[in-house]
Amino acid sequence: MTEPGSSRLLGKPYVREAELWGPLSDRPEFVRCNLCARRCVIAPGKYGVCGVRKNIDGKLYTLVYGLLTAMNIDPIEKKPMFHFEPGSQVLSISTVGCSFYCMFCQNWEISQSRLEQGLYGRYVPPEEVVEKALEYGADGIAYTYNEPTIFFEYMRDVARLAKKHGLYNMMVTNGYATPEAIRELAPYIDAATVDFKGGGNPEFYRKFMAVPDPSPIYTAMEEMKRAGWFIEVTNLVVPKYGDHENDVRRLARWIVEKLGPETPFHLLRFHPDFRLQNLPPTPVETLEKLAEAAKEEGLQYVYIGNVWGHPLENTYCPRCGYTVIERRGFTILAWRLTKDNRCQNCGTKINIRGRFHGSGGGILPLLVY
Ligand code: SF4
Incomplete structure (x- = not known):
C-alpha cells in the first residue's frame, strides 16, 4: 500500500x-x-x-520535474564561462536539492532546502521555459544554482526543446553525473562549467562536502569531452583547508593531459557562508600563487574569480601575452580578437567556441577596439 x-x-x-x-x-x-x-x-x-x-x-x-526555484537572465560570464558564446545572455533555472552537502554553499537555501525547509518552487513546464528565454532575448539556457544532474529528466526535456528553437544549453555542475546520464544529455547540452572545491582533495571532499570519493568527476569530464561539450573548470579555494598548491598542480596537470591546455581554469575566491562562517575570504595572494602554479603546469587560460578588477579577469594571448579580452566582473570591456578568434597582435588562435555577442550583462559600456 x-x-x-x-x-x-x-x-x-x-x-x-x-x-x-x-x-x-x-x-x-x-x-x-x-x-x-x-x-x-x-x-x-x-x-x-x-x-x-x-x-x-x-x-x-x-519530485522536482519543473519545480523551479529561480529563473533569471544572466550573462554567461557569471557561470563562470568565459570562452563559450562570450557576452551572451542565458536564462538560468534551478530547483531545490543537491547531490553534495557543501558546508560553504552560497546557494544553500535551495541546494540544501530538502533538509531545512522541504520541497518548494513553482511548476513551469519546459515549453514555458523556452518561451521565456525567447521572449527575453536569451541566447541559451543555463541549468545552474543547484546541481542540475538531480533534475535530469526536466533538464533533458527543456534542453531538447531549446535546441529546436536555436538556443544553446549549458550546465554548471559538480561533475558527479554518471557516464550514462551524460550520454543521455549529450545530444542537447553544449557546454559545462565543472566546479571543483579544495583542489579536488579527497579528504576535503569527505570532510567539508560529505562526498566519499571525488574520482567519478574525472570520469564524467572525460565523458563530457567525448560528447564534444565545451568545458571550463573552476576550483573554489577555501583558505587553510582547501588551498594546497600540490592539489591545484595535480588538478591542472590532469586537465592539461586529458582535456587540453586550452581548457579555461578559474580559481574562485571563497567567501564565508552557510556552515563555514568562521573562515576569512581567501587572501588574493593565495589565489595569485595558485594561478601561477596552474600556469606552470601548462594551462593557458587561468582566471581569478570573485576579485573585482583583478588583472586575471582578462584573457591574455598564450603566445605573446597581449590582452585579447578585457573584463571587469561579468562585463567585457574590450574584445581584441579577429573575426576568426585570433589574437590581433600575433595571430594566435584563441580557444573560443561560438561568437562574440557583445559586452555581457554588466553595467559598464562596451568598448571594442
Ligand atoms: S544517485 Fe540519484 S538519488 Fe542518489 S544522490 Fe544521486 S541523483 Fe540523488
Missing part, C-alpha cells in the same frame, strides 16, 4: 517516474538510482541523498 505522504505526491505535475534507475535483483522493492555517482540504493518510502528522488512502491520518482 502506498504510504499517505507518497500518495499525496503522486498526481502532482512535478512528480514523475524517474529515468536511469532499476530494482535490485535480490530485493526488487529496493531501487538503485544511476543518475549520479552516489548510485543510491533507496528503500520503499525513502529518498536518495539529493532529497528529490523517492522510492514509491518500488518505483523511483523525481
Whole structure:
C-alpha cells in the first residue's frame, strides 16, 4: 500500500517516474538510482541523498520535474564561462536539492532546502521555459544554482526543446553525473562549467562536502569531452583547508593531459557562508600563487574569480601575452580578437567556441577596439 505522504505526491505535475534507475535483483522493492555517482540504493518510502528522488512502491520518482526555484537572465560570464558564446545572455533555472552537502554553499537555501525547509518552487513546464528565454532575448539556457544532474529528466526535456528553437544549453555542475546520464544529455547540452572545491582533495571532499570519493568527476569530464561539450573548470579555494598548491598542480596537470591546455581554469575566491562562517575570504595572494602554479603546469587560460578588477579577469594571448579580452566582473570591456578568434597582435588562435555577442550583462559600456 502506498504510504499517505507518497500518495499525496503522486498526481502532482512535478512528480514523475524517474529515468536511469532499476530494482535490485535480490530485493526488487529496493531501487538503485544511476543518475549520479552516489548510485543510491533507496528503500520503499525513502529518498536518495539529493532529497528529490523517492522510492514509491518500488518505483523511483523525481519530485522536482519543473519545480523551479529561480529563473533569471544572466550573462554567461557569471557561470563562470568565459570562452563559450562570450557576452551572451542565458536564462538560468534551478530547483531545490543537491547531490553534495557543501558546508560553504552560497546557494544553500535551495541546494540544501530538502533538509531545512522541504520541497518548494513553482511548476513551469519546459515549453514555458523556452518561451521565456525567447521572449527575453536569451541566447541559451543555463541549468545552474543547484546541481542540475538531480533534475535530469526536466533538464533533458527543456534542453531538447531549446535546441529546436536555436538556443544553446549549458550546465554548471559538480561533475558527479554518471557516464550514462551524460550520454543521455549529450545530444542537447553544449557546454559545462565543472566546479571543483579544495583542489579536488579527497579528504576535503569527505570532510567539508560529505562526498566519499571525488574520482567519478574525472570520469564524467572525460565523458563530457567525448560528447564534444565545451568545458571550463573552476576550483573554489577555501583558505587553510582547501588551498594546497600540490592539489591545484595535480588538478591542472590532469586537465592539461586529458582535456587540453586550452581548457579555461578559474580559481574562485571563497567567501564565508552557510556552515563555514568562521573562515576569512581567501587572501588574493593565495589565489595569485595558485594561478601561477596552474600556469606552470601548462594551462593557458587561468582566471581569478570573485576579485573585482583583478588583472586575471582578462584573457591574455598564450603566445605573446597581449590582452585579447578585457573584463571587469561579468562585463567585457574590450574584445581584441579577429573575426576568426585570433589574437590581433600575433595571430594566435584563441580557444573560443561560438561568437562574440557583445559586452555581457554588466553595467559598464562596451568598448571594442
Ligand atoms: S541523483 Fe544521486 S544522490 Fe540523488 S538519488 Fe540519484 S544517485 Fe542518489
